Amino acid sequence: MKKQLFFITLFAIALSGCKSKSNISNTTGVVAVTNYENAKRYLANAQYDQGLDAIEKAIDENERTHLDELYFLKGFILHAYGETTDARLAYQQVIDMEKAYSPYKTKALQLLELNIKEEKWRKENEQNKDEKETFSKEEVEKMDAKTLPFQPVDELPRFTSCPEATNMEVKKCFNEVIRDHLVANYNSEIGNIFGIYEKVRTYISFKVDIDGQLIDLQGRSQSRFLTLEAKRVIFTLPKMLPGRADGKNVKVPFAVPVTYAPIE
Template sequence: MYRLFASFLLFNFFSFSIYAQTEISISKKNEKLLGQSYKYYSKKKFDKALNYVEKAMQESEVQDIAMASLLEGNIHFALDNLEEAKKAYVKAIQVSKPSDNAAYTAQIGLARSMTKINRRKEIETKKKEREALKDSIDTEKKNKDKTTAFAIIEQVPIYPGCEGKISNAAYKSCMQEKITAHVSENFNTGVSKAIGIKGKININVQFKISAQGDVIDIYAKALNPLLEEEAIRVIQRLPNMQPGTQQGKPVNVIYGLPIIFQVN
C-alpha cells in the first residue's frame, strides 16, 4: 500500500508542524504564498495555484523544500504540463533525503509523468508511420495485428461469473457491473482523501483484454499521479477472462471506464 503519510504531509503542508518535522524555517510571506497555492489546488483551480507556488519558488528558502517542489509538480501534472511536472518532481527528489516520504511520492509522480510523455511520443510516432505507409500496408497483417473496440466486437470478452448470457448486450452489462464492483471493493479511497483535492474526482482508465484473456496495456489519466497509480493497481487485479473474438478468432479488445467518486 502507498505511503500515504507523504500525501498527508502535503495535506497539512502549511501547518507549523511540517516545518518543525523538516527543520525548515520559512518566512510568513512564503508560507502565505504556499498556503494560497495549496488552497487553490484543493479547489481544482490549478492556474491560480500555479501562480502562487511559482512566486514562492523564486525564493531560495522555498527551493530547498521538497514538499514545495512536490506541490508544484502536482499542479503541473493536473494541468497536463508533463515536462514541467517532471522537472518539479526531479527537484523534489534532489532536495529530499532518500528516506523521505516526499521523495517516494515524487518518484511516483516522476514515473507517471515519464510514462505519459513516452506514450504521447509513441502515439505521435505511430501516427507518422501510418501516414507514411498508408499506401503500402499489408492488409492481412494489419487485420491480424489490430485491436478491436469493445463496442463493435462480434463476441465481447466474458468476465468470470457472466457465462451463459444470451446476447452481447447482456455480456457487456454483466462485465460492467462486475468491474464496477471490483473497483469499488479494491480502490483505496484513502489515497484520494490524502492528496488534498476536494470535490468530484474522475479517473479515466483504458486497458486491453488480450487474445489470451489477460488485462494488458493499462492507461490511466487523473489529476494526481497517486490516483493514476492506484487505478492501475486495481485494474491489474482483474481476473483472466474469456477473450473476445472477431470472425471466430481471439483478438485484443480495448475497454475503457471512468472511476468517479466524491471527496468532501
C-alpha cells in the same frame, strides 16, 4: 463461448474530503509568513500561478522541513498543466531525497512513471494531441453509459484475485477491486489542497491490452488536479488477465466515473 455485448462502465465511486476553505487575510500584527505557508494558502484559494511562484521561492530558500512536499506539489501542478519535462525533474527531486521517510516519494514514483507512459501513448495515438484537459460541468454531466465505449468480448479482462467465472461475475469482482483500490489510495485531501470545494465528477477511461497491461489512460473533469489524482490511482492497479474474443487476446476499453464530494 457465446459472444456478448458489454458496456464496459463501472459504477460511480464517491470520494470525500473535509470542506475547510481558507482565505488569505492581512493582519496588523507582525507575523512572519513563510513562502511555504503562502504557497499552501494560494493553492487552497485556487490561485495556482501565485501558489507555484511561492513554491519556487520556498524551494530557493531551501525550506528543508517541507522540501519534499514543495517539489511534489511543483511536479503535480506542472504535470496537470502538461509541462511534462519540468514535472519529471520535480518528481525526481523527491525521489532522490535522502530522507528517512517521505509520504510523497511513492506518489512521485507513480506519477513519474505515469508521466513517461503518457508521453509514449501520445506518440502512439496522434489524436490525443488535441485532447482537452478540462471540461465544463455540462459536458461532464452529459456523459453516460450510452457515450462510453463498449466492445463484444467472450471473456472480460479480470484481476488475478477474481475467480474465473461468468462475465457478469467477473465484472462484479472487477468493479469491487477498483472501488476498493480507489478508496484505499485516493488522496481525499486533494480538494482542500487545490481549492476545490464542490462536488466534481471525473471520468477516467483506459484500455486493457492483449498482455493485460493498462494503456491509453485519459481523464475528463472540470478539475485537471482531480483528473491527475484519479489517473494516478487507476494507473497503479495490478496487472490483469487480458480479455478474449474469438479465441484471441483483445484490447478492451473501460470507463470509471469517480466523484469527489467534499463533506459539508
